[in-house]
Amino acid sequence: MITIGQFFAVLGAAIAVLLPGIGxxxxxxxxxxxxxxxxxxxxxxxxxxxxxxxxPGTQGIYGLLTGFVIMQRIGLIGGKLIELTxxxxxxxxxxxxxxxxxxLFSAISQGRTAxxxxxxxxxxxxxxxxxxxxxxxxxxxxxxxxxxxILMIFGIQF
Amino acid sequence: MAIxxxxxxxxxxxxxDKEEILRILQKLGNVExxxxxxxxxNEDWTEVFGEVKEQQKSRDGIENKLNDIRFCLDxxxxxxxxxxxxxxxxxxxxxxxxKKAAEAESVSKTIETCRVLESRLNSLKSExxxxxxxxxxxxxxxxxxxxxQDINDTEKAAVQVGSFPTKNLEMVNKLLKEKAxxxxxxxxxxxxxxxxxxxxxxxxxxxxxxxxxxxxxxxKVELPKLQGSPRECIKKAEKRIxxxxxxxxxxxxxxxxxxxxxxxxxxxxxxYTILKQRKDVFENTGKTNHSFxxxxxxxxxxxxxxKSKLEKAVDGISISFRDPKDDEDVPTVVKNPKxxxxxxxxxxxxxxxxxxDIDPNIFMAPxxxxxxxxxxxxxxxxxxxxxxxxVAMKMIKPKGMAKKLFGLIFLGGVSTxxxxxxxxxxxGDLIKLPPIWINPLSDPIRLLIFSFVLGIIQIYTxxxxxxxxxxxxxxxxxxxxxxxxxxxxxxxxxxFAFPGMAQVAKTVVIVGAVGLVLTxxxxxxxxxMKVASGVLSLYDVTGYLSDVLSYSRxxxxxxxxxxxxxxxxxxxxxxxxxxLGYIFMVILLIGGHLFNIAINALGxxxxxxxxxxxxxxxxxxxxxxxxxxxxxxxxxxTNLENGEEI
Numbered sequence: 076m077i078t079i080g081q082f083f084a085v086l087g088a089a090i091a092v093l094l095p096g097i098g099x100x101x102x103x104x105x106x107x108x109x110x111x112x113x114x115x116x117x118x119x120x121x122x123x124x125x126x127x128x129x130x131p132g133t134q135g136i137y138g139l140l141t142g143f144v145i146m147q148r149i150g151l152i153g154g155k156l157i158e159l160t161x162x163x164x165x166x167x168x169x170x171x172x173x174x175x176x177x178x179l180f181s182a183i184s185q186g187r188t189a190x191x192x193x194x195x196x197x198x199x200x201x202x203x204x205x206x207x208x209x210x211x212x213x214x215x216x217x218x219x220x221x222x223x224x225i226l227m228i229f230g231i232q233f
Numbered sequence: 234m235a236i237x238x239x240x241x242x243x244x245x246x247x248x249x250d251k252e253e254i255l256r257i258l259q260k261l262g263n264v265e266x267x268x269x270x271x272x273x274x275n276e277d278w279t280e281v282f283g284e285v286k287e288q289q290k291s292r293d294g295i296e297n298k299l300n301d302i303r304f305c306l307d308x309x310x311x312x313x314x315x316x317x318x319x320x321x322x323x324x325x326x327x328x329x330x331x332k333k334a335a336e337a338e339s340v341s342k343t344i345e346t347c348r349v350l351e352s353r354l355n356s357l358k359s360e361x362x363x364x365x366x367x368x369x370x371x372x373x374x375x376x377x378x379x380x381x382q383d384i385n386d387t388e389k390a391a392v393q394v395g396s397f398p399t400k401n402l403e404m405v406n407k408l409l410k411e412k413a414x415x416x417x418x419x420x421x422x423x424x425x426x427x428x429x430x431x432x433x434x435x436x437x438x439x440x441x442x443x444x445x446x447x448x449x450x451x452x453k454v455e456l457p458k459l460q461g462s463p464r465e466c467i468k469k470a471e472k473r474i475x476x477x478x479x480x481x482x483x484x485x486x487x488x489x490x491x492x493x494x495x496x497x498x499x500x501x502x503x504x505y506t507i508l509k510q511r512k513d514v515f516e517n518t519g520k521t522n523h524s525f526x527x528x529x530x531x532x533x534x535x536x537x538x539x540k541s542k543l544e545k546a547v548d549g550i551s552i553s554f555r556d557p558k559d560d561e562d563v564p565t566v567v568k569n570p571k572x573x574x575x576x577x578x579x580x581x582x583x584x585x586x587x588x589x590d591i592d593p594n595i596f597m598a599p600x601x602x603x604x605x606x607x608x609x610x611x612x613x614x615x616x617x618x619x620x621x622x623x624v625a626m627k628m629i630k631p632k633g634m635a636k637k638l639f640g641l642i643f644l645g646g647v648s649t650x651x652x653x654x655x656x657x658x659x660x661g662d663l664i665k666l667p668p669i670w671i672n673p674l675s676d677p678i679r680l681l682i683f684s685f686v687l688g689i690i691q692i693y694t695x696x697x698x699x700x701x702x703x704x705x706x707x708x709x710x711x712x713x714x715x716x717x718x719x720x721x722x723x724x725x726x727x728x729f730a731f732p733g734m735a736q737v738a739k740t741v742v743i744v745g746a747v748g749l750v751l752t753x754x755x756x757x758x759x760x761x762m763k764v765a766s767g768v769l770s771l772y773d774v775t776g777y778l779s780d781v782l783s784y785s786r787x788x789x790x791x792x793x794x795x796x797x798x799x800x801x802x803x804x805x806x807x808x809x810x811x812x813l814g815y816i817f818m819v820i821l822l823i824g825g826h827l828f829n830i831a832i833n834a835l836g837x838x839x840x841x842x843x844x845x846x847x848x849x850x851x852x853x854x855x856x857x858x859x860x861x862x863x864x865x866x867x868x869x870x871t872n873l874e875n876g877e878e879i
Binding site for chain 2: 218
């Protein structure tokens with residue numbers, strides 16, 4: 076018998092994977108477009124631009140990670156789905172929200188910053204680290220959101 | 234172990250010894266030769282050294298040779314199908330050997346052959362392109378069974394080919410019959426909205442026909458001037474194309490046989506590069522008819538070696554050193570213990586220390602080491618990284634930046650191994666070993682606090698360094714006011730975290746706050762502004778708070794690695810049900826964990842760097858220096874033998 080609580084918990088896992096995934100896909104896409112532009116001029120910059128393009132991809136991974144932790148905690152993986160009250164389910168759903176939304180928006184912003192970093196590499200390849208640092212500044216908030224989500228999920232008593 | 238003093242070196246010698254001096258300096262590779270021409274005004278230059286022209290020629294000659302070889306190598310690389318090994322060591326030659334190889338006849342012959350082959354390939358390519366164009370032009374006309382040469386006006390008749398919009402065709406036909414009965418319109422083919430036709434008419438009807446043609450969208454087509462019907466011409470062109478293709482193939486085969494000369498070409502390339510660098514530097518020096526003058530930067534530690542080597546090799550050379558002047562663009566040289574050296578890369582990527590700075594590397598390295606390890610935190614991953622980096626260093630023997638990078642990965646691997654063992658992560662949960670200290674997933678809060686504590690230590694280190702800088706520069710009061718009071722103030726907040734210390738903490742906070750309020754407005758003249766600035770400065774505490782909170786990323790990234798590794802293992806267990814499953818499981822585990830290592834090592838590098846740049850360097854480090862660019866041997870394919878005969 077599936078309860079509403081279980082539904083909410085699974086919804087939480089789904090949303091944690093879903094939104095940051097969308098964000099990362101978009102962010103990586105934005106950075107990739109710029110990178111491709113630079114590589115048409117100078118194919119030797121593939122490695123450097125690829126590094127920048129990979130940065131907005133982490134939010135998707137954080138989302139997957141959160142979703143996975145939820146699935147493990149509610150016994151969806153490697154066990155039996157545990158009984159959950161409606162409130163417990165809602166708690167799990169709430170815990171997923173920080174990484175879901177911050178992941179979505181920060182990945183897109185980070186994609187733009189990374190694209191600008193690709194612009195740095197186009198003209199001054201030796202300054203790659205600065206481009207990476209700018210992009211990493213954006214990622215901070217995704218890391219904080221991930222931390223909050225994970226701490227909440229481990230804090231919920233079942 | 235810090236920033237090394239740099240001296241300005243002046244060398245005066247006889248013109249005839251210049252080759253030898255430059256050769257020695259290049260081999261030593263620790264002097265940055267100053268471009269005297271840029272530093273001196275034009276008049277001064279001419280007055281001291283006179284007009285200089287000769288050298289230019291021989292340098293151009295070298296440049297041409299380099300271009301030739303570059304061209305040849307690029308040309309041949311198009312046909313080089315051999316795989317390059319991932320970790321390859323550059324071959325080592327002495328200068329004599331290089332010279333011999335570079336001046337060998339086979340090199341110039343290969344270049345000659347490459348040029349011939351390339352021009353043949355090019356002309357074949359353009360011929361092929363032309364033929365393709367002809368075929369495209371003739372294709373719509375292949376139903377026309379007339380020799381192209383016959384499509385020409387005769388004495389009485391006008392003959393031409395062209396096209397009408399298909400919808401007008403009927404009308405044109407009708408009008409032509411009415412107005413110019415002595416004409417014929419032969420439909421050849423239809424392409425979408427256009428119909429291609431052969432039109433012939435009597436020249437007496439020129440006016441009427443022209444009228445019709447103009448009104449109904451006639452466009453005349455010029456066929457390529459060839460013999461035979463369009464169909465025959467297409468056949469001929471196609472035959473020629475296939476001939477060209479076999480010829481091209483032959484040339485490519487011939488080019489492939491030249492590949493065996495590639496090693497010589499590479500040696501020659503490096504040899505001429507070395508010569509060119511020498512000539513370039515020579516341009517920067519001053520010379521008169523018999524003497525030769527050079528200035529450069531050299532670090533204090535290399536000073537004596539350079540002097541003694543030069544004096545030993547060249548008679549009558551005069552070398553002197555002096556301290557840099559304030560307005561000179563002095564390069565920075567840092568010297569650190571071997572273990573810290575790789576971390577110089579992190580600082581170099583941010584900004585080289587200026588002369589006023591403290592070399593941050595030795596203070597930053599331990600933090601970077603710890604943070605990197607905690608962020609990846611898997612003993613298995615640590616072993617993989619350290620072993621890969623060690624193998625790469627052994628095989629490639631990298632230099633400069635690359636050497637530091639591999640060192641960074643190796644030390645990162647060691648740290649990752651240590652922290653992985655501490656947290657009990659061995660390829661996630663693949664090998665179940667109990668953690669030495671705690672499992673981050675079971676007690677994340679404890680680890681979060683531990684991260685903050687590390688952060689606080691680093692921030693305090695930064696404040697201490699700035700205080701030291703202030704005291705060193707004679708601004709002891711600044712050190713007490715700007716760093717000392719902040720340390721007291723922040724210490725008070727930290728004390729609140731300990732039970733039973735609330736009273737002490739309160740006192741400490743108040744002492745710190747009063748100190749800050751009284752001193753932070755000291756640059757203001759107006760007494761009201763003095764107090765206001767002082768009070769407002771307390772608001773900076775939010776900056777320190779966010780700095781400390783920023784260290785939570787150490788925990789978050791550490792958790793991420795562990796959980797992703799567990800995900801990979803769980804997926805592996807789900808597939809590993811029969812023998813086929815086991816095969817896929819092994820592939821998945823290897824691929825998955827390698828992916829996880831790559832993505833987390835990148836993340837750990839990025840975020841550890843950020844903690845240094847934003848949280849640590851902001852406290853004391855200015856940067857803005859310039860790295861020394863020593864005149865040295867810079868080869869691409871080979872290494873020059875070291876040691877002998879310097």
